[in-house]
Amino acid sequence: MVQRVRLRYTKRGRLRFTSHRDFQRAFERALRRAAVPMAYSAGFSPHPKVSYANAAPTGTASEAEYLEIGLARHCDPHRLRELLDLSMPTGLDIVDAVEADTSGFADRLLASCWELRLDGVGTEEAEEAVRRFLAADSVEVQRQTKKGVRTFDARAAVASLECVDAGHELGSDGPAQQPCAILRLVVRHLTPAVRPDDVLSGLRATADLAPPVPVSVTRLAQGPLDEETGTVTDPLAPDRDATLVATVPGSTA
Amino acid sequence: MPIESVFPRLEALLPHVQKPIQYVGGELNSTVKDWDECQVRWSLMYPDAYEVGLPNQGVMILYEVLNEREGVLAERTYSVWPDLEKLMREHEVPQFTVDAHRPVGAFDFFGLSFSTELGYTNMLTALDLAGIPLESADRGIDHPVVVAGGHAAFNPEPIADFIDCAVIGDGEQAVLEMTEIARVWKAEGRPGGRDELLLRLAKTGGVYVPRFYDVEYLADGRIARVVPNRSGVPWRVSKHTVMDLDEWPYPKQPLVPLAETVHERMSVEIFRGCTRGCRFCQAGMITRPVRERSITGIGEMVDKGLESTGFEEVGLLSLSSADHSEIADVAKGLADRYTEDKIGLSLPSTRVDAFNIDLANELTRNGRRSGLTFAPEGGSERIRKVINKMVSEEDLIRTVATAYGNGWRQVKLYFMCGLPTETDEDVLQIADMATRVIAKGREVSGANDIRCTVSIGGFVPKPHTPFQWAPQLSSAETDARLEKLRDRIRGDKKYGRSIGFRYHDGKPGIVEGLLSRGDRRIGDVIRAVYEAGGRFDGWREYFSYDLWMESAAKTLPAHGVDVDWYTTRERSYEEALPWDHLDSGLDKDWLWEDWQDALDETEVEDCRWTPCFDCGVCPQMDTEIQIGPTGRKLLPLTVTTPSADGNAPA
Numbered sequence: 001m002v003q004r005v006r007l008r009y010t011k012r013g014r015l016r017f018t019s020h021r022d023f024q025r026a027f028e029r030a031l032r033r034a035a036v037p038m039a040y041s042a043g044f045s046p047h048p049k050v051s052y053a054n055a056a057p058t059g060t061a062s063e064a065e066y067l068e069i070g071l072a073r074h075c076d077p078h079r080l081r082e083l084l085d086l087s088m089p090t091g092l093d094i095v096d097a098v099e100a101d102t103s104g105f106a107d108r109l110l111a112s113c114w115e116l117r118l119d120g121v122g123t124e125e126a127e128e129a130v131r132r133f134l135a136a137d138s139v140e141v142q143r144q145t146k147k148g149v150r151t152f153d154a155r156a157a158v159a160s161l162e163c164v165d166a167g168h169e170l171g172s173d174g175p176a177q178q179p180c181a182i183l184r185l186v187v188r189h190l191t192p193a194v195r196p197d198d199v200l201s202g203l204r205a206t207a208d209l210a211p212p213v214p215v216s217v218t219r220l221a222q223g224p225l226d227e228e229t230g231t232v233t234d235p236l237a238p239d240r241d242a243t244l245v246a247t248v249p250g251s252t253a
Numbered sequence: 254m255p256i257e258s259v260f261p262r263l264e265a266l267l268p269h270v271q272k273p274i275q276y277v278g279g280e281l282n283s284t285v286k287d288w289d290e291c292q293v294r295w296s297l298m299y300p301d302a303y304e305v306g307l308p309n310q311g312v313m314i315l316y317e318v319l320n321e322r323e324g325v326l327a328e329r330t331y332s333v334w335p336d337l338e339k340l341m342r343e344h345e346v347p348q349f350t351v352d353a354h355r356p357v358g359a360f361d362f363f364g365l366s367f368s369t370e371l372g373y374t375n376m377l378t379a380l381d382l383a384g385i386p387l388e389s390a391d392r393g394i395d396h397p398v399v400v401a402g403g404h405a406a407f408n409p410e411p412i413a414d415f416i417d418c419a420v421i422g423d424g425e426q427a428v429l430e431m432t433e434i435a436r437v438w439k440a441e442g443r444p445g446g447r448d449e450l451l452l453r454l455a456k457t458g459g460v461y462v463p464r465f466y467d468v469e470y471l472a473d474g475r476i477a478r479v480v481p482n483r484s485g486v487p488w489r490v491s492k493h494t495v496m497d498l499d500e501w502p503y504p505k506q507p508l509v510p511l512a513e514t515v516h517e518r519m520s521v522e523i524f525r526g527c528t529r530g531c532r533f534c535q536a537g538m539i540t541r542p543v544r545e546r547s548i549t550g551i552g553e554m555v556d557k558g559l560e561s562t563g564f565e566e567v568g569l570l571s572l573s574s575a576d577h578s579e580i581a582d583v584a585k586g587l588a589d590r591y592t593e594d595k596i597g598l599s600l601p602s603t604r605v606d607a608f609n610i611d612l613a614n615e616l617t618r619n620g621r622r623s624g625l626t627f628a629p630e631g632g633s634e635r636i637r638k639v640i641n642k643m644v645s646e647e648d649l650i651r652t653v654a655t656a657y658g659n660g661w662r663q664v665k666l667y668f669m670c671g672l673p674t675e676t677d678e679d680v681l682q683i684a685d686m687a688t689r690v691i692a693k694g695r696e697v698s699g700a701n702d703i704r705c706t707v708s709i710g711g712f713v714p715k716p717h718t719p720f721q722w723a724p725q726l727s728s729a730e731t732d733a734r735l736e737k738l739r740d741r742i743r744g745d746k747k748y749g750r751s752i753g754f755r756y757h758d759g760k761p762g763i764v765e766g767l768l769s770r771g772d773r774r775i776g777d778v779i780r781a782v783y784e785a786g787g788r789f790d791g792w793r794e795y796f797s798y799d800l801w802m803e804s805a806a807k808t809l810p811a812h813g814v815d816v817d818w819y820t821t822r823e824r825s826y827e828e829a830l831p832w833d834h835l836d837s838g839l840d841k842d843w844l845w846e847d848w849q850d851a852l853d854e855t856e857v858e859d860c861r862w863t864p865c866f867d868c869g870v871c872p873q874m875d876t877e878i879q880i881g882p883t884g885r886k887l888l889p890l891t892v893t894t895p896s897a898d899g900n901a902p903a
């Protein structure tokens with residue numbers, strides 16, 4: 001292996017229903033189609049060197065998923081991104097690439113910023129629910145896991161939660177006559193992991209908030225958490241050269 | 254009129270179902286065309302779950318052939334699982350295509366490809382969800398024309414009430430012909446309504462429209478005759494045969510799904526048809542004659558296919574791939590070309606001979622040698638003569654010895670139970686064969702950890718084969734025979750533990766037999782099963798034998814027949830068979846003679862390397878055998894794909 005490249009990719013629109021396994025298969029095929037000179041693991045059945053970080057759950061859209069690949073020959077990250085993006089289905093878009101100069105990338109993914117779109121819920125109702133949620137010291141929620149139902153606190157991991165006005169929303173389509181509250185959520189990556197779904201369960205527990213249709217959830221960013229401003233910052237920043245490569249920040253399908 | 258996508262309504266349901274990705278489309282190489290710019294529109298269905306249906310070559314080929322035409326669009330639809338079906342009914346979301354999520358009811362044609370009869374109940378589910386009346390007679394001018402194709406369509410009588418027409422044989426040219434007829438009829442302002450369109454299709458001689466034929470029955474329940482009730486409609490409907498496969502290199506751009514499916518590979522059909530003459534094999538009989546794709550044609554398809562898909566495995570498909578006249582050069586050529594790229598090659602290898610081992614060695618040159626599969630089909634020399642599977646036990650032992658000697662650890666053997674004239678003894682000989690295989694394997698490999706797996710299923714007599722007259726073995730007898738075999742294998746102290754035994758009980762085979770050789774009266778049974786909730790009959794966890802038997806008991810007595818009458822009853826030479834008016838090209842008298850030869854344990858050769866033995870297909874269908882060798886070789890490829898390191902020319 002002579003070079004490592006870190007990539008940011010998205011899960012947009014209907015392809016948000018892609019599971020992580022599905023994504024892996026699609027990505028490894030794209031590597032072949034784009035003839036990327038991959039480094040392979042040693043051993044009886046060699047695998048291309050790809051490591052994935054903290055993937056968003058199936059059904060959740062994302063603007064900020066990350067992975068790293070190991071290459072057997074040097075490549076220009078910009079060209080690599082372009083070729084890979086062309087080889088992936090639209091919606092699973094490769095939007096950023098930097099040569100890895102640092103280690104411990106996964107440790108930099110400390111928090112996520114999520115957008116939750118609550119169709120059929122009015123802004124006032126949502127604001128009230130948020131107030132109550134934030135006022136609580138802890139909010140017990142339950143989640144069905146493979147090992148049975150698990151109970152844990154969904155409040156402590158939440159760094160911030162607010163109602164943003166509909167003008168700021170991401171990927172809005174169609175007229176906004178229907179009430180639709182948009183929440184912006186920043187969650188620290190703790191164990192057990194608190195997901196947007198858990199926060200929604202928390203809103204239901206504290207304020208009886210029950211959206212009539214499934215909430216659409218999008219990860220906007222993940223990376224280090226700036227405790228002062230409360231924002232999630234770019235985890236690729238330490239790797240980035242002075243020359244910025246091929247970024248399409250916040251673009252949508 | 255623009256057709257709205259149902260996706261927004263479907264999307265709200267997806268978070269509540271298993272594996273939602275299978276319903277969203279967006280596969281690599283899929284196509285969405287403008288609705289209004291097309292005059293003729295097809296929805297194509299493989300009536301099973303997406304994971305089984307997506308890799309289906311038939312659907313993929315027709316999808317591409319149709320979409321390549323200007324003014325024609327084709328989209329795909331698959332069976333939705335019961336969890337989504339329930340939600341779709343609650344929220345009134347119709348059966349949709351995965352390409353543009355258009356309602357299936359809005360298309361001109363709704364084509365279904367049936368590899369097996371077990372998809373019939375799924376067809377009814379899809380029709381109902383689409384808002385299309387279940388019976389052809391109740392449909393109006395705005396409903397799609399429901400077309401059945403695939404191997405099961407060679408006897409479409411059990412679904413005659415539900416389909417508007419059936420096409421037998423190769424679909425590529427047939428769908429284009431039908432498209433043209435519909436285009437003209439629509440341009441003329443749809444004169445004569447739906448009936449006229451069906452009539453125009455029927456008059457081609459290659460489209461079977463059940464409503465234009467009356468079936469008359471004898472007092473004892475047998476069919477007296479099947480007669481056209483319209484002028485201009487042929488007495489017998491012909492199958493379609495595509496000649497020169499090199500002219501039809503489809504799929505050129507195979508679909509690559511996001512969801513996991515049963516075959517994750519790039520498949521190339523290396524030839525169609527098979528004339529080995531195995532008497533139980535419907536596929537071999539109905540796809541004659543053999544038509545090979547040339548070695549260079551194969552090379553080109555593999556090259557383009559891999560480039561457009563990124564698959565890591567290539568499957569060389571056909572009914573008996575080792576029979577391709579240049580298979581050794583194909584295998585070597587491909588293995589040479591793709592050594593670097595870590596591309597795996599596979600071919601369904603069922604023939605039992607040393608040549609197959611050489612081939613398998615070539616294909617796995619760079620990989621691991623896990624298992625080899627052979628299909629002797631019958632346990633005794635005698636029964637193999639009955640079914641015309643010409644392989645001796647000596648051949649088999651010699652072959653497996655070579656396999657184990659070459660480092661293979663596991664051999665799988667496929668058999669059938671319930672073959673005509675079979676006795677317990679024929680089946681018990683499978684155990685002897687397996688122990689000889691293990692003994693020989695231990696001897697040549699010097700290892701004790703080699704294995705042999707015996708896999709055995711019940712035989713179902715099929716239309717258009719010499720066994721179409723044969724009695725099917727009852728499920729109780731099948732099960733009893735299989736238990737004896739299992740006990741014999743397990744009881745073997747020395748070898749038993751090295752032999753794996755997999756078998757399927759006889760019940761699903763009875764339902765398959767009922768549907769395979771059924772007639773129009775079976776339609777009531779299918780409908781009753783569907784209405785009682787029957788779905789996904791090809792899936793063990795959904796299939797209900799009891800439901801089928803209860804439904805048959807409710808509906809068949811009115812016709813004076815029962816399940817046994819269709820399955821375990823032997824037919825006579827004079828009997829009119831429900832599919833006699835569907836012409837596969839096989840001469841019925843030839844089939845009957847072959848059936849008599851089977852009973853006499855007389856074998857018949859393959860017409861590829863002996864003179865024609867007059868099965869009837871070539872003269873009847875105006876076709877001929879197309880085989881190599883061409884003498885050409887696969888040359889190494891030069892890199893032309895753009896590569897990420899920028900070293901290769903773009």
Ligand code: SF4
Nearest residue numbers: 860865866868870871
């Ligand atoms: S007609 Fe003759 S050559 Fe043609 S498939 Fe039959 S036996 Fe073979």
